[in-house]
Every structure is written in structure tokens, then in C-alpha cells.
Amino acid sequence: MPRWGMVIDVKRCIACWGCTIACKEEHFLPPGVFWNRVLIGERGKYPSSSKLIYPILCNHCSDAACVEACPTGATYVREDGIVAIDDEKCVGCRACLVSCPYQQRTYYDKEVKDREYFPGQGKTEMELIGEKLYPFTLGTVIKCNFCTERLEDGMKKGQTPGVDEDATPACVNMCPVDARVFGDLDDPNSKINRMIMEHKGKQLRPEFGTEPAVYYID
């Protein structure tokens, strides 16, 4: 069984927000909800300061704080390492949301559901179709799922995630500079593993102790 992970080369990232938009489109996320963000900050003080650009998403941690906190088992780690949420079991206690040190979860309530991209003008056809094609359950928590549907559909067709586009997360496909690489962390020969080894890939804030499956090369 593979263990899916991602490497993001921040030196390549041009902060175009392509991944952010691709993700919103893929999952029909309402206004204000992001499963993918590109953070912009700075390090050091002038004149020796530098700009930081960090694309972030759920890290699908192997020692996930959200999984530990969930009282119902709705949040769980799948065999392939993806941290998933079973919306049938979620009670909406938000223990997972408060516990995630990366703050990668969103509580989906009526206020979020009712948001319109063009406020006061009603929902667009796209938004209405999205609610049918990719419905979320009210009163539950949502987050990045590494495009599970794409992975599973692609693999059913014999494709390889991280190699074949149809089996690869939308943010990885969209990235115009190939800053994102997706693959199997348990396969020593996978591109992702080679990149982590060769470029000394690091996890974001490893001191949080959640063992992220997303690595950064900077």
C-alpha cells in the first residue's frame, strides 16, 4: 500500500495562486474557504530580509493532532496515509479544527453554505452545480483530501498518482512551474522520495510533532 505525500519546491513557486484556484474549482469551495493557500511573509530585518512564499495545505500528518482529538472516529488516517473525514460520523464538535496546529480545517455551517460569489445576486449556475456534484454536509468539518476521488478513479483505470494527470491532485496538475510533486513516500525510488533525499526536504514546523506528509524544499 502506498503512502501518499507531496513535495513543494518553494524556490520554484511564483505565487501565482494557480493551486489555490484549481483546488477551489475542483471541490467547488464556497467563498472564503481554502484548502490550499499560498502564504507570503518575510524573514529577517531590512536590509537582510527575504520574502517567503509557502504554498500550504493539509499535511496529511501520520501523527495527526486532528485524528487524536476526534471523539467519534470521523477523522481517521486511511491505509494510504490520507487523513480523511467521514461526514456521516462527524458531530461538528470542532475538536479537530482547534487541535490542528496548521489550521487547515473549515467548519461548514449554514453561514458558509449560504455565501455567494456575487453577494446579493444569488448563486451562479456553477455554484449550484457544485452543490450537487460535490455536496458537503452541514455542521461538519471539511478540509483537503489530496483529491481522493481523482486518485481512486485514476488508479481504477490503471493510472499512477503523481505521474498520470487524471490520477493526480488538481493543485499539482495546475502548477505551471512544477513546484509540486506528488507520489508515494514509501517507495524509495519515487520522484518525491528522491527529491526529499537530494534536496533535504523539510516538513513545515516539524516541532508541532504531527509528522506531516508534505515536504518543502527551500
Added chain:
Amino acid sequence: MSKDNHELIQTMFPPDGSGVKPYEWMINPTRQRQWIDKQGIFLWLAFFFTEIGAGLYFVSMFYEYKAGLVLGWLIALFLGGLIHVAYLGNPLRAWRMIMRPNTSELSRGIWVIGAFAALGFLQMVTSGGFNIVFNVIMAILCLIIISHGFTTMNVIRALPAWSSNMVLPFSIVSGVWVGQQILQLMFAITGSADLVSGMEVWAEIFFFAYFLCLVLYGWGTWHANEIGQASIKMMVNDELKIITLIGVLGLAIVLPLIFTLIMWGGQTNGFVIFLRLASIFAGDLAVRYIIMKSAVYKPLLERN
């Protein structure tokens, strides 16, 4: 700006700051919102009522006072329990929270509250309910419930302000202190003058223990790390300043101190006991509010 544009900006970046721009997410210390803002306010009240209910039950056992037991049991289960359920996004699925006692503090709490409900009921209805075995078991359950809310917060490693070692002692002292004050007022109303003045010595001890825990909590959080300092700064600056001054300093500390000094030496007075209870009730709510409201996450990007 057109009206529609204004509404769009309100949707994306509401005035409460919850709509932080996507590229600024978590680049500064960021306040936790889910367990205090909007519907999260229920959780603040639920923790409070569950804990003071268990506190009242706990203290009532020492006086073998059934009315106190009943009131504490009802406050903890019905007021605290129902508000807990009202907070949930899917209240009808609340039963599922018993599923993960091995890892989740919330889940463990449900089991303990279930045991408290059943055994407490038995203790109240059986004639020999105040025997040593029952008392010890119920005392342990009460102490766990009193500290349950803060234990749930304490185990969240992502929020350093809640990880202070003083969180648990503070929660136990505050639950017992408020419970003891409710019981003292009940005795004052029912005319048990000896008991009321006897309880005053304990009131003095609990008040000073409460004050000490608060000071140590603030001191420990400030010295823990820079994120703890950000939390303490938030308590004394920004919009929490008024609550800290009036609620924490005034109602939780200064007024109870004045009322305690007035009754020093056991010169108790029912009306002053009532005023002190009202003051610590509001004050303790204020303390819990600022602790929940000022907890911040560490930024995701290293600045240095």
C-alpha cells in the same frame, strides 16, 4: 464603493477578522475562534455549568446535603449537558462521541459524565447513599468533571496558552470555589447559621487559592514562550482589556476580596454571601472567557 462590492468585501473579510486574506493566513499569531466565537460561546457556557454543577455536588457531599447534590447534578447534566449538545453541528449524532475514549479527551469526558449521572442518581435515591465507597467514587468523578473542560483544552498542544501546568489546578479550584459559594448561599437561605459561618473559613481558603492559581497561570503563560506572551498581551490590550479589568480584576478578585474581608472571622451575612456569589459567578465566567478567547496559534512561517 457600490453596495454589492461592499457586501462582497464583508463576506470575504468580515469585520471580526475571521476573513483574513488567504496569503496572510497564520503568518502572525492567530487566535482560536471555534471554541469561543459565534456558536462556540455555547462551549464556554457548557464547560462552566458542568464544572460548577460538579463543584456543588462535590462540596455538598461533605455536608451530606441532598438538596445541594440534586441541584449540582441537575446543573452539571441538564444545564451543562444540554448546552454542550446545542453547541454541536449535528446534535443528533452526539452519542457517537463515546467512540474514542482511548485518544479523545472529549470522548473520555462523555464516559465520566455518564458514570456521574448514573452513580449520582443512585447516591441521591438510596438511603445509605453517603457511605464511604460512594463518596470516594463520586468525589473522584466530580473532580474529573470539574477539570474536564480545561483538560480538554490543556491537551491541545497547538495552543500553548492552554498548555500551562496551572490550567488544571485552576479549574479544580474554581469549580470547587463556585460550588462552595452556591452551597453557602443555600445554607444561608435555609437558615443554617452555624454551617454558614463554618463555611466561611473554607471560603477564605478557596478565594486565596483561586487568586493564587490565577496569578500563577498568568505568570507561567507569560514565561512559557513568545506565543504565551502574545496571549497575555491580548488579554490586556485589544478588545479584551475591558473584560479583563472589570470581569477578572473587578468581579473575580477585588469584589470577592472586599466581601470576604467584610465577613472576616465568620461574621457572615446572607446578602453579602449572595453578592459575593454573583460577583464570582460573573468573574469566573470572565476568566474562562479571556482564557478561551486569547489562545493563539504559532505562525507557520519562521521569521528569523
